[in-house]
Amino acid sequence: MRKTAPLISAAILWALAQASAAQAFDPDIRNNTLAISPEESLAIAGNSQSPTLKVYDLASGKQRATLPGFITPRNIVFSPDGRSFYVTDSSKGLLERWNAGTLKLEASLALGPGAFGSAIDRQGERLYVNNQASNTVSVVDLKAWRVSKVITGFSGPRQGVKLSPDGADLYVTNFRSDKLSVVDTASLSVLREIGGFNKIRAISISADGGTLYAANSGNDTLSKVDTKTGRITATVAVGSEPYGAALRPDGKVLYSGNLKSDSLTEVALPAFTPAAQIGGLSGPRQAISFSRDSRKAWVLNEDLSVAELDLATRRITREIKPSVN
Template structure:
């Protein structure tokens, strides 16, 4: 019996690898089998047809005009499910367990809490006007919500499913996108051309960084030492030192710089440009653009797959997600989603979908 189980497990791993999306590494498989455990993943055919599987590697894409969220299966590149949301959903984030997702609904001034297994909204949480950027604390207990129409960051208690206070950035401030690293929350202000650095423990602004025109989706490097700011009005990617807020470099990209993803080795990045309808590959070591991909209508937000071999870009102008091969820097696929796609976020448990 034990021999048959080992043979079945081996066959499962082979079928997964042939399906183009390894659901666990060989090392993980050996450790699991040595411990006498059962299977942790499903064959790719099952993942392709069951959007609620926790082991499924997917992208969630909110669509503003259709008030829903498209679930894209990464191995097949197909939309395998949808979630009905409130008005004008913009961005989405996942809990570390991938069991919950949180979507900001701009026109209804709410955050939807989504059960990723049932693909149903379990609760609608009222927050400030026009919620947009989201960041979730590492312990999954606090969701930080930027509201474009006022000066506050709204805190949502995810367990209770209700607002649990605010962080006031001061009269005239406008909150847009968020990036959380340790106890520091980085908040872009697209109207006042600033990034606020907030200590989430004290709820106080500890540093204000003047930026280029219209800063958008800010990101922090993996080591927390650099802040990346796409400046839409200047068509640049700006890089700041997080300790003192000083500008280290500025890289020209297409007009309307919107979002950025940084490679794990810290040597390269890809910047989307909504108004410029483009995505620009940049060399962070030399501070120069490498190549720009055009004809990406309303290129908005971007996310890597797990291996960073592909970059997925939401195209608000064509209702698609463009898939770019990061080695050849060519568009290899276009996936039709809901009208006016906005944000995009990958759903993948650690150790699952390692080759996706």
């Protein structure tokens, strides 16, 4: 019995560790995520309070599948060829690769608890993942399926992470310090920081890379940033608690997702002035996606339904709802 006692104790400790790992790592930090496949046939939606992802068929407007096995899913991005999508889960501490055709899990990569926002390059070779717990950004080599480098020096990086159109710069939001970090993707080092935000949330970058837009949920504004000088050049008032700062592909309009106002604020560009409020939504955040032709937008609601908007008329044309199962 004396020989087996240590083994029994070890087994108990292992079981306790596994049970602890199954708990939500950061349940007080809430967000949602929506990814549209490159050919605009699938929408995959999730929020950090649900252990499943919803997969919607955009042609039929119906739910196609429910993907289980998550604790706090944080972000979803498709590969440029649309064959795969990647999901971060901050409690599991994993990056997962799913097959977009079969909707099956293909591989998992450990990044540590706190894995949050992600951004993929145009070649589909690198994925950058924020870790709000360790204050780092992991650089993932997708072909080798390994972490090639961990960049340090951040302060609570969460959802906001974007690559410049030319892929030369990575912009990382620091929620704790209310600053943007600019990372050189060649050297994988932090070049500088940009300050002056108020509870910074989502960001977008213009096609020429010269202008960055950021949502400030602390004072209900969007900021316009000159990326060359690193200065905020203008702010505009929007709805209550804006999380989104989504730039339409044609570059003509910017949209804030206003969590408390249940609306989007349409901001005309380059004037950077409010043009309209689009209502009828429920707790929209940063999960806003567009069709390539800039005619449609898909906005995720709190109940994981997806509102499809006609951007010319500013009307919701249909709502794709999750199945009851």
